[in-house]
Amino acid sequence: MKKKNQTSNINKYLLAGLTMVCVLLMFLSVFYVRAAGPFRVLANLTVIPMQQGFNKVGSLLVDVSENLGTLEESRKLNKSLQAKIDELIMENNNLQEEKYELERLRELYKLDQNYAEYEKVGARVISKDPGNWFSTFTIDKGSIDGIRVDMNVIAGSGLVGIVTQVGPTWATVRSIIDDSSNVGGMVLSTSDTCTVRGDLSLINDGKMRFEQMENNDNKVEVGEQIVTSHISDKYLQGILIGYVSEVQVDSNNLTRSGYLTPVVNFKKLQEVLVITKTKADLTGTGAAEEQPAGEAGAPAEDGAGEAAPPENGADAPAEEGAGAQPPENGAGAPPEDGAGEAAPPENGAGAPAEDGAGAQPPENGAGAPAEDGAGAQPPDQGAPEEGAAENEPQEP
Amino acid sequence: MKLKIKRVIVTALAVCICYALQCTLFPSLALASVKPNLMLILTASFGFMRGPKDGMLVGFFSGLLTDIQFGNILGFYALIYLLAGYVNGLFEQLYYDEDIKLPLALVGATEFIYGLVVYLLMFMLRSEFDFLHYLRHIIIPELIYTIVVTLGLYPLILFINRRLEAEEKRSAGKFV
Numbered sequence: 021m022k023k024k025n026q027t028s029n030i031n032k033y034l035l036a037g038l039t040m041v042c043v044l045l046m047f048l049s050v051f052y053v054r055a056a057g058p059f060r061v062l063a064n065l066t067v068i069p070m071q072q073g074f075n076k077v078g079s080l081l082v083d084v085s086e087n088l089g090t091l092e093e094s095r096k097l098n099k100s101l102q103a104k105i106d107e108l109i110m111e112n113n114n115l116q117e118e119k120y121e122l123e124r125l126r127e128l129y130k131l132d133q134n135y136a137e138y139e140k141v142g143a144r145v146i147s148k149d150p151g152n153w154f155s156t157f158t159i160d161k162g163s164i165d166g167i168r169v170d171m172n173v174i175a176g177s178g179l180v181g182i183v184t185q186v187g188p189t190w191a192t193v194r195s196i197i198d199d200s201s202n203v204g205g206m207v208l209s210t211s212d213t214c215t216v217r218g219d220l221s222l223i224n225d226g227k228m229r230f231e232q233m234e235n236n237d238n239k240v241e242v243g244e245q246i247v248t249s250h251i252s253d254k255y256l257q258g259i260l261i262g263y264v265s266e267v268q269v270d271s272n273n274l275t276r277s278g279y280l281t282p283v284v285n286f287k288k289l290q291e292v293l294v295i296t297k298t299k300a301d302l303t304g305t306g307a308a309e310e311q312p313a314g315e316a317g318a319p320a321e322d323g324a325g326e327a328a329p330p331e332n333g334a335d336a337p338a339e340e341g342a343g344a345q346p347p348e349n350g351a352g353a354p355p356e357d358g359a360g361e362a363a364p365p366e367n368g369a370g371a372p373a374e375d376g377a378g379a380q381p382p383e384n385g386a387g388a389p390a391e392d393g394a395g396a397q398p399p400d401q402g403a404p405e406e407g408a409a410e411n412e413p414q415e416p
Numbered sequence: 417m418k419l420k421i422k423r424v425i426v427t428a429l430a431v432c433i434c435y436a437l438q439c440t441l442f443p444s445l446a447l448a449s450v451k452p453n454l455m456l457i458l459t460a461s462f463g464f465m466r467g468p469k470d471g472m473l474v475g476f477f478s479g480l481l482t483d484i485q486f487g488n489i490l491g492f493y494a495l496i497y498l499l500a501g502y503v504n505g506l507f508e509q510l511y512y513d514e515d516i517k518l519p520l521a522l523v524g525a526t527e528f529i530y531g532l533v534v535y536l537l538m539f540m541l542r543s544e545f546d547f548l549h550y551l552r553h554i555i556i557p558e559l560i561y562t563i564v565v566t567l568g569l570y571p572l573i574l575f576i577n578r579r580l581e582a583e584e585k586r587s588a589g590k591f592v
Contacts, residue, residue, distance in 0.1 A: 027467075027469075030469070031467075031468040031472070031502070031505070034468075034469055034472060035472055035498075038472060038473075039495065039499075041476075042479075042492075042494045042495035043495070045489075045490045045491030045494065046491035046495070048490070049490035049491065059480070059483075067432060067436060067439075067485065070432060071436050071439055071440050073436075074437070074440040074441065146439075147439030147443075147485070148439060149439075149486045150451070150454075150482055151451075151453070151486075151534070152450050152451055152554050152558050153534055153539070153554065154538075156486050158485055158486075185485075190485075192486065199544070220539075220544075220554070221549045224449055
């Protein structure tokens with residue numbers, strides 16, 4: 021009897037101890053970005069090699085089974101592909117001509133290069149989030165290959181996601197269909213900005229939502245392309261996100277919202293390209309990467325400056341999710357999350373609604389609790405925000 | 417003591433392999449975009465087969481592995497799996513090897529509560545109130561799929577556990 025009591029006591033102490041460890045870890049990871057460092061080493065040593073191993077075996081098996089297809093099929097395919105190649109070569113030549121002209125015109129206007137000329141690094145998807153609630157995946161390139169947090173990830177020609185965590189030989193990417201992801205978008209033809217949100221309840225129907233698009237006279241029709249906007253803090257400009265499938269005017273008559281079909285098939289993602297320039301590099305806020313989000317983050321936060329007071333009430337309950345994400349993001353500018361509901365108050369100016377308007381206050385590296393940080397920042401950000409807002413239109 | 421180490425190594429290996437399988441193989445076995453939760457099956461099984469302490473530790477490390485790569489806050493999944501392991505461990509007294517009903521019921525209940533907790537903390541607190549939708553499309557399908565996989569995975573875990581215990585008994589017998 022005594023022994024049973026002893027063991028159950030030990031168990032209770034162990035439970036209490038481990039619970040404290042978990043709470044401490046959570047606390048640390050919210051307020052100190054580097055808390056996960058030693059654990060990433062652990063993952064690097066144990067799980068990542070195994071996942072890469074499984075992936076290699078799986079690809080080998082898939083390759084072998086594909087090789088067993090008939091020769092006739094391959095020949096037919098070869099023919100049709102050859103015809104397609106010829107077609108594409110002709111098209112390509114035409115486009116090259118136009119491209120040269122475009123470059124010259126751009127030179128005249130001194131615009132920067134578009135994203136098609138950014139350096140990209142190929143990577144393979146080696147594992148996906150083990151749960152069903154979030155949509156993140158791991159790629160097999162890491163900081164050794166030059167991957168940093170906040171790099172955009174594309175597949176084919178469409179946006180897939182953004183890098184959120186980096187280890188030596190791996191990186192975690194959050195896809196844009198993840199429930200907590202918000203991307204600053206823009207209708208390509210009319211340049212109206214909007215916020216593109218991932219939504220867990222919609223993605224099985226193959227849709228995403230976009231919101232906060234100004235209700236002006238510009239017609240936005242079904243089939244229009246939505247690309248990343250130039251005022252996004254995290255995403256490079258002009259990357260295709262998807263095509264509009266529905267537009268409606270909101271009940272407030274000031275904004276429009278609707279659904280769009282993403283251009284990437286997220287169920288079949290195997291290889292992706294990581295663009296090795298982050299938006300922060302281009303806009304010169306790269307210095308903000310490792311610093312606590314004080315004044316150095318001013319250009320990144322000026323969108324949040326206006327948004328912080330109104331959204332603070334809406335976001336205080338969401339703090340757990342919101343507070344959760346920034347620390348793992350070394351860039352100091354937080355990932356977008358839950359900003360959708362915060363966006364209305366600040367969208368009139370067309371300021372980016374996507375970017376962590378909800379999360380930016382909590383990422384204040386000084387460790388102030390999330391809500392307090394949100395309350396304190398708007399008065400601080402007033403002056404730098406105006407300066408940064410002035411700079412933005414001049415930047416390409 | 418020597419066999420304890422063997423038990424620890426086998427358990428750790430099981431956890432790592434299950435986690436790697438969960439992340440690599442099972443996304444392609446997803447039905448209606450829902451994957452079963454192998455880590456939870458493992459945690460619950462070790463819990464009610466070996467008691468609260470083992471369940472806790474298996475749960476803690478499973479959750480930690482998930483957290484390192486995919487979690488938002490480090491420690492979130494660790495805490496959930498830890499508690500799941502402990503509570504399942506409390507059922508050790510009621511557990512009989514031959515019967516599969518109790519393990520199924522426990523895994524089912526654990527899975528359901530896990531879904532509720534993740535929804536509550538990660539979604540409801542961000543004011544996504546469409547609970548019925550998440551219930552129908554994520555929690556219940558995951559529950560069903562996990563129970564089906566348990567029917568297959570549990571005998572395997574049982575077999576491994578029995579082998580380990582048999583070896584320990586044999587070694588203990590040698591002292592006599």
